[in-house]
Amino acid sequence: SQQGEEDPQALSIQEGENATMNCSYKTSINNLQWYRQNSGRGLVHLILIRSNEREKHSGRLRVTLDTSKKSSSLLITASRAADTASYFCATDWAGANSKLTFGKGITLSVRP
Amino acid sequence: DVKVTQSSRYLVKRTGEKVFLECVQDMDHENMFWYRQDPGLGLRLIYFSYDVKMKEKGDIPEGYSVSREKKERFSLILESASTNQTSMYLCASSATGTGWYEQYFGPGTRLTVT
Numbered sequence: 001s002q003q004g005e006e007d008p009q010a011l012s013i014q015e016g017e018n019a020t021m022n023c024s025y026k027t028s029i030n031n032l033q034w035y036r037q038n039s040g041r042g043l044v045h046l047i048l049i050r051s052n053e054r055e056k057h058s059g060r061l062r063v064t065l066d067t068s069k070k071s072s073s074l075l076i077t078a079s080r081a082a083d084t085a086s087y088f089c090a091t092d093w094a095g096a097n098s099k100l101t102f103g104k105g106i107t108l109s110v111r112p
Numbered sequence: 113d114v115k116v117t118q119s120s121r122y123l124v125k126r127t128g129e130k131v132f133l134e135c136v137q138d139m140d141h142e143n144m145f146w147y148r149q150d151p152g153l154g155l156r157l158i159y160f161s162y163d164v165k166m167k168e169k170g171d172i173p174e175g176y177s178v179s180r181e182k183k184e185r186f187s188l189i190l191e192s193a194s195t196n197q198t199s200m201y202l203c204a205s206s207a208t209g210t211g212w213y214e215q216y217f218g219p220g221t222r223l224t225v226t
Contacts, residue, residue: 033214042116042202042217043155088154090215099145099170100215104154 004032004089004103012109019076021106023089024069030092032065032072033100037086046074046087079110115139116218118203124224131190133221135203142208144186145215146170146178149200161186162208193225 004025013019023032031050035043049056049065049072056063062075076083086107090100119134137144145160147170157170159178167178175197179187186205190197200222204215 035217040220040222042219043204043215044217045214048214099157099160101157102147102155104152 004091004101006087006089006103006106008106009104010107010109012111013079014111015079015081017079019079019083019108019110021074021076021087021108023072023074023103025072025089025091025093025101026070027091027093029067032063033090033092034061034063034072034074035088035090035102037088037105039085043088076108079108081110081112084108084110116203116205116216118201118218118221120221121219122222122224124226125190125193126226127194129190129193129225131193131223131225133188133190133201133203133223135186135188135205135218136184137186137205137216138184139205139207139216140183141205141216142183143206144180145204145206146176146186146188147202147204148172149202149220155202158188193223195225197223198225199223 004023007022033048034046037043047058049063060077065072086105088102088105090102116137146158147155149155156172161167161180177189202220203218206215207213
């Protein structure tokens, strides 16, 4: 399976702390994306990093990609209670024809 | 503002019923997708379509069919609903081309089959 695997499965932190979530995958990819899902809702795209990029920033989000290790990390700095959600990595692997393969997700709880 | 809408947020059907889930996008996207989401299993692709009247099986197509008669609309059909199809169903769309594009998701339909 090309499915990405997130780590940890669940994370609980205090408001203001940083949250780091990891994703590993198995095959060569075109890009890797991170999505957020609030409880009972659809997914929202956060950030996309291409296979030839190593780091990308968007507001309080920082994503890194290490293609040699087939892994990515998502860092949320200065977390807020509103960041409480599930986070998914998704890979667009070579030959996938626009399809994404999602991991099982990480549940992040930010305590006020 | 881009939008993907799904016909129902919550749906309760009986075993054996034919169920239609509708998805509409207003972004003129070529690609549309149907996923189901179950606890501990993440999102699994049921079917996707890369053009009108075109469809391709995803990872778990058994028990489902799809229809795409117009570019903006993608329907998921459960021919004879079963209890193991109780799940959250998510529709998404994306553009296509030489770049790489994110998927836009609808709010989801929580289907219960009794």
